[in-house]
Amino acid sequence: EAQVTQNPRYLITVTGKKLTVTCSQNMNHEYMSWYRQDPGLGLRQIYYSMNVEVTDKGDVPEGYKVSRKEKRNFPLILESPSPNQTSLYFCASSSVKEMGTEAFFGQGTRLTVV
Amino acid sequence: EDQVTQSPEALRLQEGESSSLNCSYTVSGLRGLFWYRQDPGKGPEFLFTLYSAGEEKEKERLKATLTKKESFLHITAPKPEDSATYLCAVQAWTNAGKSTFGDGTTLTVKP
Numbered sequence: 001e002a003q004v005t006q007n008p009r010y011l012i013t014v015t016g017k018k019l020t021v022t023c024s025q026n027m028n029h030e031y032m033s034w035y036r037q038d039p040g041l042g043l044r045q046i047y048y049s050m051n052v053e054v055t056d057k058g059d060v061p062e063g064y065k066v067s068r069k070e071k072r073n074f075p076l077i078l079e080s081p082s083p084n085q086t087s088l089y090f091c092a093s094s095s096v097k098e099m100g101t102e103a104f105f106g107q108g109t110r111l112t113v114v
Numbered sequence: 115e116d117q118v119t120q121s122p123e124a125l126r127l128q129e130g131e132s133s134s135l136n137c138s139y140t141v142s143g144l145r146g147l148f149w150y151r152q153d154p155g156k157g158p159e160f161l162f163t164l165y166s167a168g169e170e171k172e173k174e175r176l177k178a179t180l181t182k183k184e185s186f187l188h189i190t191a192p193k194p195e196d197s198a199t200y201l202c203a204v205q206a207w208t209n210a211g212k213s214t215f216g217d218g219t220t221l222t223v224k225p
Binding site: 004107 | 155156157158159160201203211212213214215216217218
């Protein structure tokens with residue numbers, strides 16, 4: 001089954017404690033992207049990657065890091081989380097040819113930073 | 115800077131009552147405009163991509179249209195299962211990997 005898998009689904013952490021949210025896709029997609037979704041603010045793009053070792057900033061990259069060492073994985077790293085990073089996070093992937101359709105989103109990771 | 119504005123924020127319809135959702139956009143060189151459906155607690159689900167003014171796409175009770183400044187998502191004879199948040203997003207040729215989303219329209223269809 002084609003899917004994008006995020007882990008964990010839910011996470012409560014404390015300010016300053018480094019964390020990683022994993023994202024993996026099984027469709028051999030070149031393009032992957034991270035978003036955060038906050039009430040009333042829609043989806044805002046954090047980082048995206050066009051292919052292995054190629055990453056670029058979205059609209060809200062501050063406080064986040066990403067890496068793309070393998071085609072299937074695109075982890076989101078919060079080096080020193082702060083309460084304003086409490087949000088619902090989504091990972092997405094698509095073929096570069098169909099890029100932007102982003103036909104596949106993960107199920108989301110709800111992060112709370114206290 | 116690319117901008118996307120969706121209206122209304124919320125829409126309540128009776129089953130069978132057709133209506134339209136609006137997505138106004140500003141982008142320097144539109145590569146594509148995308149519509150998604152999102153159910154509570156779930157990731158967005160892709161519906162349509164529109165590439166040029168005048169283009170239309172249909173899927174069941176949904177029809178998306180595009181002009182140079184806005185897109186409409188027409189819902190014909192909606193059913194309660196069409197209740198969801200509908201999101202619009204754009205990509206520009208100048209930065210094809212970057213997506214800008216609107217805040218969405220939450221549709222509620224009452225039986």
